[in-house]
Amino acid sequence: MVGKEIMKYKLLILATFISMCTGSEDINGEQRVVSLSTTHTEVIRVLGGENLLVGVDSFSETELSVEKIDAFTITAEELLKLNPDLVVVAFDFNGIVEGLEDLDINYTLLPPAKNFEDVYSQIEKIGVLIDKAEEAADLVSLMKNDIAEIIENFSQENITVFHEIGFTYGIYTVNENSFIGEIYNLLGVENIANLKEDPFGSGYPEFSEEEVINLNPNLIVVGHSDYLNKDLSTRIGWEEIRAIQNDNVYFLNENLANNWGVSTVDLINTLSEIAQSEEDPGLIYLNEYFEEIQNPPVFENNILYLVLFIFLGLFVYSRTRKQKETV
Numbered sequence: 031m032v033g034k035e036i037m038k039y040k041l042l043i044l045a046t047f048i049s050m051c052t053g054s055e056d057i058n059g060e061q062r063v064v065s066l067s068t069t070h071t072e073v074i075r076v077l078g079g080e081n082l083l084v085g086v087d088s089f090s091e092t093e094l095s096v097e098k099i100d101a102f103t104i105t106a107e108e109l110l111k112l113n114p115d116l117v118v119v120a121f122d123f124n125g126i127v128e129g130l131e132d133l134d135i136n137y138t139l140l141p142p143a144k145n146f147e148d149v150y151s152q153i154e155k156i157g158v159l160i161d162k163a164e165e166a167a168d169l170v171s172l173m174k175n176d177i178a179e180i181i182e183n184f185s186q187e188n189i190t191v192f193h194e195i196g197f198t199y200g201i202y203t204v205n206e207n208s209f210i211g212e213i214y215n216l217l218g219v220e221n222i223a224n225l226k227e228d229p230f231g232s233g234y235p236e237f238s239e240e241e242v243i244n245l246n247p248n249l250i251v252v253g254h255s256d257y258l259n260k261d262l263s264t265r266i267g268w269e270e271i272r273a274i275q276n277d278n279v280y281f282l283n284e285n286l287a288n289n290w291g292v293s294t295v296d297l298i299n300t301l302s303e304i305a306q307s308e309e310d311p312g313l314i315y316l317n318e319y320f321e322e323i324q325n326p327p328v329f330e331n332n333i334l335y336l337v338l339f340i341f342l343g344l345f346v347y348s349r350t351r352k353q354k355e356t357v
Contacts, residue, residue, distance in 0.1 A: 061082050061115045063082040063084065063114065063115065063116045063118065063160065064083075064112055064117045064118070066119050066120065067101070067118060067119065068091075069120060070118045070152070071083070071087065071091070072090070072091075072289065072292050073292055074118075076319050076320055077157055078165055079162055080093070081094070083096050084097060085097035086099065087099055087101040088100055101120075103124055105124060105125075109135065110135075114136075117130055117138075118156070118159075119137055119140070120139075120142065121141065138156075138159060140152045140155065140156075143294075144212070146177070148290070150170045154167065165323050169323050172319060173292070173295050173315075177298060180302055186307075188248075190219075190247040191219050191222065191247055191305070192223065192237075193214070193221065193253060194252045194253065195287070196254055197256040197257045201239060201242070202234055202236055202237065203223040203226070203236075204234055205223050205228070205233055205234075207232075209290055210287070211223075222242070222245040223241075239265065242271065243268065243271060248272040248276065249273050249305060250273040251280050251304065253288075254287070278307065286300065286313075292319055293315070293316045295316070296311075296316050
């Protein structure tokens with residue numbers, strides 16, 4: 031009787047071991063995904079779904095040879111040639127959403143995040159859609175922990191910032207209703223445009239040069255390429271602003287500034303560093319996430335060792351029990 035019970039345990043453990051090593055069948059292995067958003071292409075890549083991509087917007091980075099698409103002008107009809115199972119959209123340019131619905135093409139619309147909860151929920155949603163829900167949950171957990179640590183370690187006080195996101199067609203900035211505005215609030219940095227309203231409620235109001243001069247920030251962050259690496263002191267009256275006098279002006283990488291996905295941890299880290307008069311640290315966290323999410327510890331080996339240990343224990347137990355019975 032004892033021998034039969036031990037054999038049942040052995041079979042059960044063996045079945046469990048085989049199941050855990052082989053994993054469930056990848057139901058989305060043949061899924062064809064088009065991402066019309068740099069942000070969401072990045073998320074898909076970090077989650078390990080890059081092989082699912084058959085088309086990405088022209089600004090997305092990928093090591094695979096896939097179709098590069100102008101997300102501003104592409105139509106749903108033109109996407110048909112890629113035979114997509116899923117199209118990820120951030121903006122409804124050129125009536126793309128209506129076109130996808132008319133052609134019965136599966137899509138998800140994930141617009142720019144207004145806060146970190148939006149970021150997390152979009153990552154989790156993409157994880158579900160590409161069958162990477164577990165990886166998405168792990169990624170969100172890592173991001174939350176890293177962001178909490180960045181905020182906790184930020185110690186600079188009495189900072190007033192002006193964050194410029196556009197200049198050529200008028201000066202535009204961010205207020206407390208924007209994603210970057212939320213970052214400044216979390217860090218405890220005073221944003222001079224926080225209470226500035228915009229008629230569309232977008233969080234990106236227009237600002238005047240006079241307002242910047244009068245509010246006299248001690249930090250200026252330029253998050254666009256309209257005025258890339260140019261001397262802001264050449265703007266009339268700006269030479270009197272404290273940030274310019276103290277050479278406390280930073281040009282933020284435009285892709286990082288406009289991304290609300292995985293690299294937002296690097297965004298908040300960069301803003302925290304430059305607010306403390308430190309250099310731009312670069313993409314530290316994004317690179318770590320690629321490594322941690324796509325190359326986790328070899329779980330199968332750990333399971334194998336565990337199973338062998340259990341089998342050895344059962345073998346010793348069985349021999350000991352038989353010896354006692356013969357005695």
